[in-house]
Amino acid sequence: MMRMGFLKLVLLLVLVSLQGHILMGTSSEDASSIQLNDDVLGLIVFKSDIQDPYSYLQSWNEDDNSPCSWKFVQCNPETGRVYQLSLDGLGLSGKLGRGLEKLQHLKVLSLSYNNISGNISPQLGLITGLEKLNLTHNSLSGRIPSLLANVMSSIRFLDLSENSLSGPLPDDLFRSCTSLRYLSLAGNMLEGPIPSTLLTCFSLNNLNLSRNHFSGEPKFASGIWLLKRLRTLDLSVNAFPGPIPQGVLGLHNLKELLLQGNHFSGSVPLDIGLCPHLSRLDLRDNLFTGALPNSLSMLRSISFISLSNNMLTSEFPVWFSNISTLEYVDFSNNGLTGSLPSSIGDLKSLEYLSLSNNKLTGIIPTSLVYCTKLSVIRLRGNSFNGSIPEGLFDLGLEEVDFSGNGFMGSIPPGSSRLFESLRILDLSSNNLTGNITAEIGLFANLRYLNVSWNNLQSRMPPEIGYLQSLRELDLRNSELHGSIPGDICESGSLDILQLDGNSLSGPIPEEIGNCSSLYLLSLSHNNLSGSIPKSISKLNKLKVLKLESNELSGEIPQELGKIESLVAVNVSYNRLIGRIPVGGVFPSLDQSALQGNLGICSPLLKGPCKMNVPKPLVIDPDSYYKHRQRNESSDDPATSRDHRMFLSVSSIIAIIAAVLIAFGVIVISLLNVSARRRLAFVDTAVESMCSSSSKSASLAPTGKLILFDSRSSSADWVINAESLLQKASEIGGGVFGTVYKVSLGSHEGRILAFKKLITSNIIQNPGDFEREIRVLGKARHPNLISLEGYYWTSQMQLLVSEYAPNGSLQAKLHERLPFAPLFSWVHRFKIIFGTAKGLAHLHHSFRPPIIHYNIKPSNILLDENYNPKISDFGLARLVTKLDKHVMISNRFQSALGYVAPELTCQSLRVSEKCDIYGFGVLILEVVTGRRAVEYGEDNVVILSDHVRVLLEEGNALECVDTSMGDFPEDEVLPVLKLALVCASQIPSSRPSMAEVVQILQVIKTPLPQRMELF
Structure with missing residues (x-):
């Protein structure tokens, strides 16, 4: 049929x-x-x-x-x-x-x-009367055909967005576009300059070229502003460089100007203020410098303005509060100085205000309480002082972030309106005092509460347990005292509980086992006593348990060894004794997690090992009768008397020895306690000195985490690095550092990957580090792991990137379980093709090109749809100060079989060709399912040599991985040949990545078959 x-x-x-x-x-x-x-x-x-x-x-x-x-x-x-x-x-x-x-x-x-x-069929260009062509949100690939220019004379609506189109636009695509009203090419992989013919599309109302890799000289910018009828111009998330020319902006009908995520530099154009109908202005994530132009005050219709993540330096503009139409304002991560004007209360429509990480000072004007529509206010990382206006908490705020300032006084009382609306409250790293009142339990929708690093000197109210939606509670170093409320986990929704560095006393409540969602429990550096509750073993999601520096006693419950999710435990400097649990993470704990206790039994620790239960006394039931018989059989009274005397002397000696031993134990214990207290005193003093020094420099006592994506519920926050890394299990590591999976529970459940760099003692300049990170952050491509932010202190640097849920290609190829689903050729080719496109972007979209150095399966991650994501690209830019020989040696060891031969034979001459060699070996590994180098009992198999020999013998298909099931020979064989060309011993014989992408496109869609069909 x-x-x-x-x-x-x-x-x-x-x-x-x-x-x-x-x-x-x-x-x-x-x-x-x-x-x-x-x-x-x-x-x-x-x-x-x-x-x-x-x-x-x-x-x-x-x-x-x-x-x-x-x-x-x-x-x-x-x-x-x-x-x-x-x-x-x-x-x-x-x-x-x-x-x-x-x-x-x-x-x-x-x-x-x-x-x-x-591909887009070129024959569409033959439908000469076409007026609307809408192909958005498909999986189209390849280049836009030049024949499509034939329909431009009639077409009014053209939408090719959200596909996988690549390459430059045809030069003559817009040679006749006088009817074109709407053009969207957003969300593709298009590159190169914009054809100058686009400037002849005088009827354009909407132009969207966002989320591509377009670039171009400033002369393009000076031309595009001449499209007088434009109402929406979206050039966001591309690579447009240089300053925007002054005096050429003539888009008087413009309503939306979206230029975020490019390399625009220089000053913000003065004549943006000449667009009277502009309602949305987004210039974030660029390199703009200088002051905010006063001409922006002329934008009387604007409701959205974002200039975050630039390098603007000026006083906060007084005219800002004159734009009564403003609803969304984001000036975060710049260098703005001065104070907020008292007239800010005139912004009656304001809903979102973010001024985080600037250099603003002074108090929060009380007039801000008149901004009755305000729902999000972020002022973190400035130098504000004074008290928080009480009336501010009468508004229907959803998020309040005042962390990292110098606010004093008490936390203002809430209102019935705030009790219903508030979801995020961060007042950490200030000088707040007073009590945490019982009304805290009235915040029905509060998900994140952080008042750490303050001087509250308060008890923990039991009403905290009433917070049904609370996911993260951070009360560290806030001078809290009293006991931990037993019903702190009444809601059962808590994911993170951090109470470190307070003066909490009493036992850990047995009810802690009700915190069924908890994955971080940190109670260290308090005065907690009693035993560790066995109920903690009920926390089957727990990953991190920190109980160090308390007064806990008894044995560690053996039941804790049954928590399979647990990856980090610290119980050091308590009074614990006995054996550690035999299961879970406990056998692998190091000395630092156990030291400073009275008698924990572990081969890692020196000193006495004490058991809670005394050893049983073994008695011979016949000893009394035997002793009596011996006495009765003795006829010499002197012998009997001497014997009785001997027994008495023995008893006396035993008693004296027992007393001496007990006295020695007591003395040693007292010395240990004294030494521990001295150590605690030194630690406290050092911590106090660090804290005082930190606050004197207007910095938080911890590092700063910056997230580039302002769409997240919090763009940046001050954190403690140790606690951050312990929020997730370690999921991998490599030449550049260790990777952790982190769930930002308080930030809408966002999951990210954190890489702790090995270069903590190399990168000392935060400016250099930030510049390099922001350059890498611009490298956006569907087949690259996107860099989402960073964390920096002089001792530690972290890179924040997106998380790939399907793990690495290494795991899919070599660590598959017997019952795992079929790893088909469709998936494998998709990975090969996507990796090629990602590398092509790194090599051809940047000058100088970004060279990966370390292409191998463990650096190819997979998303939920098996789309490949290249990780660890460009990291070598951050570690140029390392000893090259050490780096290259480590790289050779970690990428054995993928290293180009010229690197081992010459003086480390690195080019794009080195990546192409590694990519060729990676293709062979994907097709064959074998490792790049395999060691036998008496031989070593180099995969590229093995496949090359089979190909020369005409038996290349014999090496194909049979576990993939059926596969098209007319695709697999050319892919194998391409791999061997890429893995050529001679660098000049290897193709460029752009050529590789084109070859793979031809392999996937053979043109001769298509022409034969038609």
């Missing part, structure tokens, strides 16, 4: 190709009738290339004389010809064939939100 359907299709195609000859021999009426069949034939041919899993196109029947009754097809009632085809969101897949070119009366073609792949 399938073969008959295919033959029928071929006959239809032949009929289409011969139709012009048939028309020459028919009357006009017959010709009109046959022309009507063009639409039927074209749509049937189009359908033949499409997979329709839900049978939406079931009504399309090739035997019909007209398609006008078909679903999703609309015809012109006068001509009877198809003028609109709308197949949006039907789950279609497949490719765009040649059938659509027959629909010569088509005006609207909309195939959005499907999964159509392959």
Whole structure:
């Protein structure tokens, strides 16, 4: 049946190709009738290339004389010809064939939100009357065909966004675009400059080129501003460089100007203020410097303005509060100085205000309480002082972040409105005093509460347990006293509980076992006593347990060894004794996690080992009778008397020895306690000195975590690095450091990966570090692990990146379980192709190019759809001060088999060709399922040499991994040949990554077969 359907299709195609000859021999009426069949034939041919899993196109029947009754097809009632085809969101897949070119009366073609792949058919350019083409949200790849320029004279709406299109735009694509009103190419992998012909599209109202890799000289910028009818201009997340020319901005009708995430530099253009209708201005994540231009005060219609993550330096503008239409303001991560004007209360529409990480001083004006619509206010990392205005907590705030300032006084009382709205409250690292009142339990939706590093001198109110939505509670170093409330986990929703560095006393409540969601429990540096509750073993999600520097006694419950999720434990400097648990993480603990106790039994520790239960006394039941018989058998009274005397002396000696031993134990114990207290005193003094020094420099006592993505619930926050790294288990490591999985529980459940760099004693300049990180942060591509932020102190640097849930390619290839799903050729080719595109972006979109140095399967991570993500790119830029020989030696060891031969033979001459060699070996590993180097009992197998020999013998397919199931030989064999070319011993013989991408496109979609079909 399938073969008959295919033959029928071929006959239809032949009929289409011969139709012009048939028309020459028919009357006009017959010709009109046959022309009507063009639409039927074209749509049937189009359908033949499409997979329709839900049978939406079931009504399309090739035997019909007209398609006008078909679903999703609309015809012109006068001509009877198809003028609109709308197949949006039907789950279609497949490719765009040649059938659509027959629909010569088509005006609207909309195939959005499907999964159509392959290239955009050049034949679409033959539909000369097309007015709307919408292919957004598909899986189209390759270049935009130059033939598409043929429809530009008629087209008004063109949307090719959210695909995988690549390469530069054709130079003549917009040679005739006078009708074009809407153009969106967003969310692709397009690159290069924008064709100058785009500037002739004078009717453009909406231009969206965001989230690509476009670049261009400033002369492009000076031209695009001449498109007078533009209402929306979105060039965000590209690589446009240089300053925006002053005096050329003539977009007087502009409503939205979105330039974020580029390399724009220089001053913010003065004439932006000449756009009277501008309602949205986004210039964040660029390199703008200087002062905010006063001309911005002329934007009387603006509601959204973001200038965050630039290098602006000026006093906070007084005119800011004159723009009464403002709803969203983000000036964070700049160098703004001065204080907030008292007129800020005039911003009656303001909903979002972020001024974090500037150099602002003074008090918060009390007039801010008149901004009655305010829901988010972030002032962290400045030098504000004074008290927090009480009326501010009468507003319906959802997020308050005042951390890292110098606020004094008490925490203002809440209001019924705030009790319902507040979700995030961060007042950490200030000088606040007073009590945490019982009303804290009224915040029904509070998810994150942090008042650490203050001087509250308060008890912990038991009402904290009433917070049903609380996910993270941080009360560290806040001078808290009293006991831990037993119902602190009444809600059961708490993920993180940090109470370190206080004066809490009494036992750890047994009810702590009710914290079923807890994965970080940190109670260190308090005065807690009693035993460790066995109920902690109920916390089956617990990853980190910190109980050091308390007065805890007894044995560590053996049940704690059953917590499989536990990855870090510290019980040092307590009064614990006995054996440590035999299961879980405990056998692998190091000395620092156990030291400073009275008698824990561990081979890591020196000193006495004390058991809680005394050893049983073994008695011989016949000893009394034997002793009596011996006495009775003695006829010599002197002997009997001497014997009795001997027993008395022995008893006396034993008693004296026992007393001396007990006295010695007491003395040693007292000395240990004294030494421990002296050590605690020194630690406290050092901590106090560090804290005082830190506060005198207007810095928090911990490092600063910066997240680039301002869409997260908190763009940046001050953290303690140790606690951060212990929030997640270690998931990997490499040449540059160790990787941890971190869930920002208080930030909408966001999961990220944190890499702790090994260069803590090398990178001492935060400016250099930040500059390099922000350059790497600009490297955005669907096949690169995006850098989301960083953490810096002089002792520790962390890189924050996106988390890939499917692990590494290394695990998929070499650590698969027997019951794991099939790792098919479709997935493998997708990984090869995506990795090639990611490397091509690094090599060809940056000057100088970014060289990875270490391409191997463990650095290829996979998202939930098996899309590859290259990690660890560009990190060598951060560690240039390291000893090169040490670095290269380590790299050779970690990437054995992937290192280009020229690196081992010459003086470390590194180029893009080194990456291409590693990529070639990686292809071989993906196709064969074998490691780059395999060691036998008496031989070593180099994978590239092994495959090359099989290829020369004509047996290359014998090395293909059989576990992938069926595979197309016409794809696998060319891929193997490409791999060997990439892994050539001669660097000049290796292709560029751009050429590799093109070759892989040809392999996946063989053009000869397509031409043969049509």
